[in-house]
Amino acid sequence: GEDVEQSLFLSVREGDSSVINCTYTDSSSTYLYWYKQEPGAGLQLLTYIFSNMDMKQDQRLTVLLNKKDKHLSLRIADTQTGDSAIYFCAEGGGYQKVTFGIGTKLQVIP
Amino acid sequence: NAGVTQTPKFRVLKTGQSMTLLCAQDMNHEYMYWYRQDPGMGLRLIHYSVGEGTTAKGEVPDGYNVSRLKKQNFLLGLESAAPSQTSVYFCASSQASGGDQETQYFGPGTRLLVL
Numbered sequence: 149g150e151d152v153e154q155s156l157f158l159s160v161r162e163g164d165s166s167v168i169n170c171t172y173t174d175s176s177s178t179y180l181y182w183y184k185q186e187p188g189a190g191l192q193l194l195t196y197i198f199s200n201m202d203m204k205q206d207q208r209l210t211v212l213l214n215k216k217d218k219h220l221s222l223r224i225a226d227t228q229t230g231d232s233a234i235y236f237c238a239e240g241g242g243y244q245k246v247t248f249g250i251g252t253k254l255q256v257i258p
Numbered sequence: 259n260a261g262v263t264q265t266p267k268f269r270v271l272k273t274g275q276s277m278t279l280l281c282a283q284d285m286n287h288e289y290m291y292w293y294r295q296d297p298g299m300g301l302r303l304i305h306y307s308v309g310e311g312t313t314a315k316g317e318v319p320d321g322y323n324v325s326r327l328k329k330q331n332f333l334l335g336l337e338s339a340a341p342s343q344t345s346v347y348f349c350a351s352s353q354a355s356g357g358d359q360e361t362q363y364f365g366p367g368t369r370l371l372v373l
Contacts (some may be wrong), residue, residue, distance in 0.1 A: 190364030
């Protein structure tokens with residue numbers, strides 16, 4: 149079945165870049181997503197990339213997709229303390245096939 | 259436009275008690291979902307619905323029932339609560355499947371403690 153894997157924890161200093169990595173198994177995934185969860189809140193969509201793209205940039209966020217290796221990454225430039233949260237990678241291709249990773253907790257040190 | 263709302267925000271139950279969690283969305287979305295989030299387990303899909311009057315099982319449906327009598331509401335019921343159902347429950351909705359319409363919008367969550 150589908151599986152999405154992420155590392156559990158990442159710590160960076162304020163102002164540095166953060167890179168959160170994700171691997172997935174379903175090669176038929178049409179879209180790949182990054183969601184952000186702040187403490188005590190639900191998940192919120194950050195960005196997504198269509199599976200035929202290699203890269204997508206949205207302000208401080210850069211998503212890189214290596215479809216051959218089924219590897220997705222999220223780079224946050226100039227990381228701020230407000231970026232501290234849990235980041236979920238997800239793959240989708242149909243309503244019942246959206247699979248979420250376990251989440252990576254990003255800690256930003258002032 | 260409130261998005262996705264969940265009621266209650268927090269609840270404590272005794273083993274064997276029943277309760278219903280309410281999810282409401284005002285975005286006219288067709289699809290609605292119930293997830294549970296547990297430490298180290300990520301999000302797991304309990305049940306979902308692709309439209310009014312329809313429901314389907316997700317990854318971990320045992321011990322839960324759902325109903326979608328109105329398009330805007332999706333109810334999650336626990337008939338006989340067990341300590342293993344202690345979790346944070348999230349409701350989500352999406353416009354459709356495929357493409358950016360697949361983007362799920364999440365509620366703020368309901369924290370449930372079963373003693």
